[in-house]
Amino acid sequence: DGGITQSPKYLFRKEGQNVTLSCEQNLNHDAMYWYRQDPGQGLRLIYYSQIVNDFQKGDIAEGYSVSREKKESFPLTVTSAQKNPTAFYLCASSIRGPRAGPHYGYTFGSGTRLTVV
């Protein structure tokens, strides 16, 4: 079955460490996204990529980095510069990126819960 796989499901980070969250999709979608979800807040966009080797900052990109070397993969690195990284991270994909025309909506992965210890 096609879908989005996020790993690991739970991740623990020590102060000062960088950690990388994995996101793989086999839907042949062009665009991929990373969101952060905190209690009582809506999903907030961290980064997105519309095509391979291209990505743009979202609303809360500081302290995060991404790469898009393959269409199927969009890993997110949470760097030590991110002051409050404990959150639930969601990866999503869509058939096309945000351009003029109908918005296609997203398919989400099952999420990674990151905790700073």
Place this chain on the structure above:
Amino acid sequence: EDQVTQSPEALRLQEGESSSLNCSYTVSGLRGLFWYRQDPGKGPEFLFTLYSAGEEKEKERLKATLTKKESFLHITAPKPEDSATYLCAVGTDKLIFGTGTRLQVFP
């Protein structure tokens, strides 16, 4: 500024007690309104897409409607398995999410 507001924040229903969830929005250039269901510790699951005022979509006990300023998710005769957080999102040049309505249905 583009904004999406969902109400109520939380809703408790008796099994079989129908109700509606609201999603109001102010955006420039709506290119779709989306409803998702999210269970605890999981990613959002797609329910409906609505593109124009007057459009309606149905799935089992759920019905979504859209006007120029808001959308409603109507739940008819809910069951305990409908308990979840329901998220609304509007598409502009990106997808903007509301904070969700947490629904609990008791037997």
